[in-house]
Amino acid sequence: xxxxxxxxxxxxxxxxxxxxxxxxxxSRSHPSEPLRILNYTEKAQVDRAWNAVTLACRGLxxxxxxxxxxxxxxxxxxxxDPLAGELDLSAEVVxxxxxxxxxxxxxxTSAGPAVATRGSFTSDQATHATDLLRARYGGFxxxxxxxxxxxxxxxxxxxxxxxxxxxxxxxxxxxxxxxxAILSPSEVPGWPGPSARVxxxxxxxxxxxxxxxxxxxxxxxxxxxxGRMVKVKQADYLDLHRVLAGLNARVVWEAxxxxxxxxxxxxxLPDEFHGWVADLAxxxxxxxxxxxxxxxxxxxxxxxxxxxxxxxxxxxxxxSGSEFRQWLFMLLDGRDPRPAVWRSLRPSGDDRxxxxxxxxx
Numbered sequence: 001x002x003x004x005x006x007x008x009x010x011x012x013x014x015x016x017x018x019x020x021x022x023x024x025x026x027s028r029s030h031p032s033e034p035l036r037i038l039n040y041t042e043k044a045q046v047d048r049a050w051n052a053v054t055l056a057c058r059g060l061x062x063x064x065x066x067x068x069x070x071x072x073x074x075x076x077x078x079x080x081d082p083l084a085g086e087l088d089l090s091a092e093v094v095x096x097x098x099x100x101x102x103x104x105x106x107x108x109t110s111a112g113p114a115v116a117t118r119g120s121f122t123s124d125q126a127t128h129a130t131d132l133l134r135a136r137y138g139g140f141x142x143x144x145x146x147x148x149x150x151x152x153x154x155x156x157x158x159x160x161x162x163x164x165x166x167x168x169x170x171x172x173x174x175x176x177x178x179x180x181a182i183l184s185p186s187e188v189p190g191w192p193g194p195s196a197r198v199x200x201x202x203x204x205x206x207x208x209x210x211x212x213x214x215x216x217x218x219x220x221x222x223x224x225x226x227g228r229m230v231k232v233k234q235a236d237y238l239d240l241h242r243v244l245a246g247l248n249a250r251v252v253w254e255a256x257x258x259x260x261x262x263x264x265x266x267x268x269l270p271d272e273f274h275g276w277v278a279d280l281a282x283x284x285x286x287x288x289x290x291x292x293x294x295x296x297x298x299x300x301x302x303x304x305x306x307x308x309x310x311x312x313x314x315x316x317x318x319x320s321g322s323e324f325r326q327w328l329f330m331l332l333d334g335r336d337p338r339p340a341v342w343r344s345l346r347p348s349g350d351d352r353x354x355x356x357x358x359x360x361x
Contacts, residue, residue, distance in 0.1 A: 003145075004067040005178045011052040013066065019044075019053045030121045033109050034064035039119030040075065042263035045271065046278050050075065050083060059105045059118040070107040070116070070147045071177045076229040078272060079208065079221070084230045089205040092224040094184045097197040098231060099170055100163075100217040104129045104150035106142055113142055115150065115169070125152050129169060137169070137193055146174040148188065151196060171195040182227055208232060233272065247273060249351035252280050257342065276353040284345055291341045295324035299331040 007013055016038070019025040024044040029036050038057040044050070054075065061070035077084040102125040104115040114121070115129035129152045133140070142148050154167040171191045174183040185195035199219060201207040207221045218233035247269065255265045262281045266274045302318045312332075319328045327337040 003178075004063070004069065005071075007062055007066040007068060009178075010056050010060075010068065010071075015051070015053045016057075019049075019051075019057070022049075024049045024054050025057045026119060028120060030109075035061055035069060035107070035109075035121070037061050037116055037119065037121055042266050043261075045274050046263050046266055048083070059103060059116060061105065061107050061116065068177055070105050071175050071180065072103065072105045072118075072147060072149055073175060073182065073229065074180070076220075076231065079230040079232045085228065087204055087223065087228070087230065089203065089208075091204050091226075093201055093204050093207050094222045094224060095199040095201045095207045095210070096172065096184065096220045096222070097199065098218045098220050098233070099151040099153060099172075099196055101125075101151045101153035101170075102129075103172075104152045104169060106133075106148040106150070108142075112138075113140070115152070117152070124156060128152070128154060128156065132167070132169060137191075140190060140192060143174070143189055145177055146183070146188065147177050148174050148191070169193055180227075182222060182229070184222070247277075247352060248349045249280055249347035250349040252277055253284060253346055256281055256284070257346075273353055280347075280351075284342075284347075287345055288338060288342050291324070291327065292338050295327040295331060295337055295341075298322050298324045299328055302328070 007016070016025065020027055024041055024047070026039050026041050027036050028039075038060045040054045040057050044054045056071075056074055058075050059070070059072040060068065063069050079087070102123075103118050104126070105118070106113055106115055108114075113133065115126055115133055117123045117126045117129075120126055129150065132154075149172045150169040151172055153163055153170055155165060171185045171188060171193065173185050173196075174188045175181070176183070184198060185191075186198060199207075199210060201210060201221075204221060204223065207219065210219065218231060220229055220231055222229045252265055256262075262278050265277050265281075269277070298319075302315060302322075305318060306314055315328075315332055319325050322328060327341060330337040330340065
């Protein structure tokens with residue numbers, strides 16, 4: 001493996017260490033091989049901290065000398081997301097069915113090829129996929145210089161789409177480890193198992209016009225000339241995911257009230273809902289701050305206007321007309337009103353993200 005590219009061919013290693021220190025990239029070591037896998041975190045998704053490092057660290061595997069052992073697809077975005085960039089609707093494209101399982105990244109070990117998931121060598125999905133690969137496709141020899149990518153589909157990976165008792169590895173394509181160039185499933189030689197379906201579309205405009213397919217998540221569209229990829233998810237998939245996740249404003253509020261972060265809440269949600277969760281959390285916190293700040297200001301004004309020797313009745317009379325009255329006596333008694341203000345803002349469970357034209361509002 002002397003011809004493996006080095007991490008410096010992808011980005012500055014100092015930027016990687018900074019991303020790890022900032023909580024935007026997570027590094028996990030292999031339990032027995034001199035390898036580590038790098039994956040962007042939920043914090044990076046929520047903060048939209050996308051740069052050369054976080055975009056590349058989507059299951060990137062390095063050896064002990066920081067050579068690139070496996071190089072999966074870079075992070076890509078939904079069509080319509082500003083981060084997807086300006087796209088030529090007339091561009092030639094390759095359209096691949098977006099399966100609803102777990103990404104599998106093929107990598108070499110001393111015991112033969114194995115499969116990692118996006119952030120782990122030892123997740124349940126990775127272990128299952130490795131066992132399946134070796135039992136069913138043990139004769140497959142990965143082509144030299146390519147990182148082979150699968151969708152791991154079995155009942156244990158089910159999120160929304162129901163594939164019945166299907167238990168297999170679906171070839172998604174490959175990435176040239178040295179260059180980052182992407183190959184479609186049909187361009188990967190020798191794979192004896194199933195592949196993700198390639199759909200016919202003459203252009204990006206044609207891909208966007210494809211009719212929804214029952215039970216499908218959507219498609220991944222790659223522009224041939226630039227290699228840029230975008231996701232196009234079906235509205236019915238997003239709606240069903242929202243229902244199955246039980247996502248509503250009260251659920252988010254309760255998670256935050258229990259001490260979870262926005263990143264924690266977003267961990268198991270598709271990217272499409274992260275903005276809605278972050279906006280809701282931000283609004284609740286802003287409203288809490290505004291009420292607490294207003295109550296403190298009103299409290300100070302009342303104190304400044306009370307006569308010498310005033311009593312609680314005098315304070316009550318001055319506070320009776322204030323919009324912050326219910327919080328003022330907490331301040332008078334030396335208590336922090338913030339927890340009570342936060343509880344007063346507990347939203348309705350009827351407040352849910354609404355799917356509108358491919359985005360959530």
